[in-house]
Amino acid sequence: MFDHSHDHDHDNHYSDMQARVRALETLLTEKGLIDPAAIDAIVETYETRVGPRNGARVVAKAWANPDFAEWLRVDATAAIASLGYTGRQGEHMRAVFNTPDTHNMVVCTLCSCYPWAVLGLPPVWYKAPAYRSRAVINPRAVLAEFGVTLSPETQIRVWDSTAELRYLVVPERPAGMDDLGEEALAGLVTRDSMIGTGLALAPRTAS
Incomplete structure (x- = not known):
């Protein structure tokens, strides 16, 4: 059995890979290497418009x-x-x-x-x-x-x-x-x- 009821994850239920991605995103943001708003825009584009x-x-x-x-x-x-x-x-x-x-x-x-x-x-x-x-x-x-x-x-x-x-x-x-x-x-x-x-x-x- 697998859970396909929804595709988002609550903050306290990250998988190991999701936690690593979140940690990497946080680190890159703190160093000024990425803009979180830009990441959100890319995700939104693929989820809805693309x-x-x-x-x-x-x-x-x-x-x-x-x-x-x-x-x-x-x-x-x-x-x-x-x-x-x-x-x-x-x-x-x-x-x-x-x-x-x-x-x-x-x-x-x-x-x-x-x-x-x-x-x-x-x-x-x-x-x-x-x-x-x-x-x-x-x-x-x-x-x-x-x-x-x-x-x-x-x-x-x-x-x-x-x-x-x-x-x-x-x-x-x-x-x-x-x-x-x-x-x-x-x-x-x-x-x-x-x-x-x-x-x-x-x-x-x-x-």
């Missing part, structure tokens, strides 16, 4: 535009770059599409390779050894822990990201959404749905 909104717009465009969806299927790197979303750990991409028969899920078993330019900062649980091992061994049970229960007939495909190739899951488009534009559709796409540990939202549950 992603996962970028990925949501990619998915929404694929839902709304069959030609773009086919381009994304054939050459995700170029299709995503056409929207201006390139950069750190997002240069080589592959899009995998969920269908009624197949559900895709992404993991990085050897490290934590993640398409920052499209999905923003990786969630803590994505880098956790429990997720990285159990997602491969028993993906259906892991999905259930995220609240995703699939039909026994649905095949689950687990894709292992590497330093050379990263994946974007295109979740199934919710039914009855034909009248929504791309911006509204993007609001139905969550970060977890683009990793495969979640589903797209129905409009009534979108925030």
Whole structure:
């Protein structure tokens, strides 16, 4: 079991690595080598503006535009770059599409390779050894822990990201959404749905 309920850590619950990072940041700040405001701005950019909104717009465009969806299927790197979303750990991409028969899920078993330019900062649980091992061994049970229960007939495909190739899951488009534009559709796409540990939202549950 792993905790994916939230991605932030309270001050008194740092892991060893988080404590080291905090100590290093404090030391560099005291020496005047970094500006904490600049660090906060970078983090905020990756968490909100760079992603996962970028990925949501990619998915929404694929839902709304069959030609773009086919381009994304054939050459995700170029299709995503056409929207201006390139950069750190997002240069080589592959899009995998969920269908009624197949559900895709992404993991990085050897490290934590993640398409920052499209999905923003990786969630803590994505880098956790429990997720990285159990997602491969028993993906259906892991999905259930995220609240995703699939039909026994649905095949689950687990894709292992590497330093050379990263994946974007295109979740199934919710039914009855034909009248929504791309911006509204993007609001139905969550970060977890683009990793495969979640589903797209129905409009009534979108925030």
